[in-house]
Amino acid sequence: MSIILSIQLGLLVGVILLAYNLCRRRFTTERLLPLPPGPKRIPFLGNVHQMPFERQHIKFSEWASHYGDLIYLQAFHKPLLVIDTLQTANELLEKRSAKYSSRPHTVVLTDFIGWDATMALLPYGDTWRMHKKWFLSSFREKTLPTRYQLQCEETRRLVIGFLDDPNAYMSHIKRFASAISGRVAYGATLNDRLNRLMEDLLAVTVEAGAISATLFDFLPFLPYMPSWLPVASKKARFTEYRPVVRELQMATYKHVEKDEERSSFVGSLFEEAARDEKNRVELERQAIGAGIQLFGATVDTTTAVVSALLLAMVLHPEVCRKAQKEIDEVLGNSRLPDFSDRPLLPYLECLIRETYRWRPPVPLATVHLLICDDEYRGYRIPKDTIVIPNVWSMSRNAALYPDPERFYPERFEEMDELTRDSADPRRYIFGFGRRTCPGRHFADASVWIIAASLLSVFDIGKAHDAAGQEITPSGQMEPGLISHPEPFVCEIRPRSSKAVGLINQMREELAM
Numbered sequence: 001m002s003i004i005l006s007i008q009l010g011l012l013v014g015v016i017l018l019a020y021n022l023c024r025r026r027f028t029t030e031r032l033l034p035l036p037p038g039p040k041r042i043p044f045l046g047n048v049h050q051m052p053f054e055r056q057h058i059k060f061s062e063w064a065s066h067y068g069d070l071i072y073l074q075a076f077h078k079p080l081l082v083i084d085t086l087q088t089a090n091e092l093l094e095k096r097s098a099k100y101s102s103r104p105h106t107v108v109l110t111d112f113i114g115w116d117a118t119m120a121l122l123p124y125g126d127t128w129r130m131h132k133k134w135f136l137s138s139f140r141e142k143t144l145p146t147r148y149q150l151q152c153e154e155t156r157r158l159v160i161g162f163l164d165d166p167n168a169y170m171s172h173i174k175r176f177a178s179a180i181s182g183r184v185a186y187g188a189t190l191n192d193r194l195n196r197l198m199e200d201l202l203a204v205t206v207e208a209g210a211i212s213a214t215l216f217d218f219l220p221f222l223p224y225m226p227s228w229l230p231v232a233s234k235k236a237r238f239t240e241y242r243p244v245v246r247e248l249q250m251a252t253y254k255h256v257e258k259d260e261e262r263s264s265f266v267g268s269l270f271e272e273a274a275r276d277e278k279n280r281v282e283l284e285r286q287a288i289g290a291g292i293q294l295f296g297a298t299v300d301t302t303t304a305v306v307s308a309l310l311l312a313m314v315l316h317p318e319v320c321r322k323a324q325k326e327i328d329e330v331l332g333n334s335r336l337p338d339f340s341d342r343p344l345l346p347y348l349e350c351l352i353r354e355t356y357r358w359r360p361p362v363p364l365a366t367v368h369l370l371i372c373d374d375e376y377r378g379y380r381i382p383k384d385t386i387v388i389p390n391v392w393s394m395s396r397n398a399a400l401y402p403d404p405e406r407f408y409p410e411r412f413e414e415m416d417e418l419t420r421d422s423a424d425p426r427r428y429i430f431g432f433g434r435r436t437c438p439g440r441h442f443a444d445a446s447v448w449i450i451a452a453s454l455l456s457v458f459d460i461g462k463a464h465d466a467a468g469q470e471i472t473p474s475g476q477m478e479p480g481l482i483s484h485p486e487p488f489v490c491e492i493r494p495r496s497s498k499a500v501g502l503i504n505q506m507r508e509e510l511a512m
C-alpha cells in the first residue's frame with residue numbers, strides 16, 4: 001500500500017471516528033436530559049385520566065403552581081407541553097418559531113367534518129405560507145382604514161338592533177360578526193340559510209375541540225371501531241357536517257360571481273387564480289377555504305369578546321359610567337364615535353384591554369406542533385410534541401395584574417408606558433409567533449367601534465325580576481375552545497331622548 005493511500009485511509013477512519021463520537025455524545029446527552037416536569041403518567045393512558053373534560057386551563061394552571069411554567073403531559077402516547085407564562089411562550093413560540101409553528105392533524109375537523117384548505121389547521125409549509133400571505137396582505141394594520149366605513153356601518157345596524165329589541169342583544173352581536181365576515185370575504189352578507197349553516201358548523205367545530213372528540217387523534221384505531229361504541233358513535237355525528245361544508249364551499253362561486261369588481265377578499269383571490277391557468281383549480285379551492293376560515297375565525301371570537309364586555313358593564317356600573325363620561329367629553333352627545341376618536345379615549349382603551357384580560361376569548365389559544373427535537377432550560381422536548389399555551393394563566397399573572405379576578409381597567413392607567421405595553425393582553429390573546437392571528441388588528445377595531453358606539457348611546461345595567469329585584473349575572477363562562485359568558489339577562493336603555501334621536505337619524509341614513 002502506498003504511503004499516500006495509507007494516509008488517506010487513516011484520515012478517513014479518523015473522520016468516521018470523530019463523527020461517531022460526536023453523534024454518540026449528542027445522542028447520550030439528549031437521552032440523559034429529563035423531560036419537563038409534570039404529573040405522574042401511567043401506562044397506556046399517560047395523563048388522560050387526570051385531565052378534566054372541560055376548562056382544562058384551570059387544571060393546567062393548578063399544575064403550574066406545582067410543576068412550574070412548563071408542564072409535560074402525555075395523552076396516550078402523544079407528548080403534550082403546556083406553557084403557562086408569556087415569557088416562556090415567547091422564548092419557544094416566538095424566538096424558536098421555525099420549530100414550533102406547525103399544527104397537529106385533527107381527525108375530526110379535517111377527516112370527519114371536512115374543513116378544507118383552512119389556514120388554522122394547515123401544517124407549517126408552503127400552502128400555509130400562501131394563506132398567511134393572503135391574510136396578511138388583506139388584514140395588516142396599514143389596510144385597516146379601508147374597512148372603517150364598513151365597520152361603522154355594521155355597528156350602526158347593531159346599535160339600531162339594540163334600540164329596537166334590546167333583549168335579543170346576542171343575536172345582534174352575532175349578526176354584526178356574520179355580516180362583517182360576509183362583506184369582507186365576499187362583498188355581501190350570507191343569506192339566512194347559509195348563515196344558519198355556518199353557525200351550526202362553527203358550533204360543531206367547537207364541540208370537536210372537546211377532549212372526547214380529540215380522542216380520535218390520539219387513538220388511531222378508534223375511527224374503525226363499531227359505531228355503537230359511545231365515543232366511536234360521535235364519528236357519525238361529525239361526518240353529518242360534510243355536506244354542510246360542501247354547500248358553503250359551492251356557495252362561494254355564486255358570491256364571487258356577484259362581486260363583479262372582485263374587490264372582496266375571496267373575489268381578489270379568484271382574480272389571482274384566474275391569472276394562473278395551470279394552478280387555477282387548486283388556487284380556487286384554497287381561496288374557498290380562506291373565505292370560510294375568515295368566517296370561522298371571526299364570528300365566535302368577536303361575539304365572545306363583545307358579550308364579555310357587556311357582562312363587565314352589567315357587573316361594574318362604575319366602569320360603564322366612567323367610560324361614558326370620557327366619551328361624552330369628546331363627542332358632546334352630538335354624534336356617534338368614529339375611528340378618528342380612538343386616540344382621544346384612553347380610558348375606553350384600558351376598558352377593552354381589561355375585557356380581553358378578564359375573560360380571554362380563547363383561554364388555551366390554539367395548539368402548536370413542534371417539528372423536531374428541542375432542548376430548553378435543560379429539558380428535552382421531543383419532536384411532535386403538541387404545545388398548549390395557557391393564555392388563561394397568562395391573564396392571571398398576579399405580578400403584572402394584582403388581584404387578577406377583579407375587573408379593573410385602571411390597572412393599565414396606573415402602569416408606566418413600558419409596563420403597559422408589555423402587559424397588553426393583545427400580546428397573548430391572539431396567539432404566538434408565526435401563527436399569531438392575522439386578523440387581530442381588524443378584530444380589535446371591530447371591538448373598539450362597537451364598545452365606543454354602545455356606550456355612547458346606551459346605559460347597560462342589571463335587569464330586574466317581577467318583584468323588582470336586581471338580577472346579577474353569575475359572571476361564569478361556558479366551557480369550550482372559545483369562551484362565552486353563560487347566557488345572562490341585562491337592561492339596555494337609551495341614555496336620553498337625544499340618543500334615540502341620533503339612532504333614528506342613523507336609521508334614516510342607512511335606509512337611503
Ligand code: HEM
Nearest residue numbers: 119120297298301302361365366430431432435437439443
Ligand atoms: C377577537 C377576535 C379574535 C381572537 C381572540 C382571535 C384569536 C386567535 C388565536 C388565539 C389564534 C391562534 C394563534 C396561534 O396559533 O398561536 C388565531 C388564529 C387565526 N385567526 Fe384569529 N382571532 C380573532 C379574530 C380573527 C379575525 C377577525 C380573523 C380574520 C380576519 C382571524 C383570522 C385568523 C386566522 C386565519 C388564524 C389562523 C392562523 C394560523 O394558523 O397561522 N381571527 N386567532
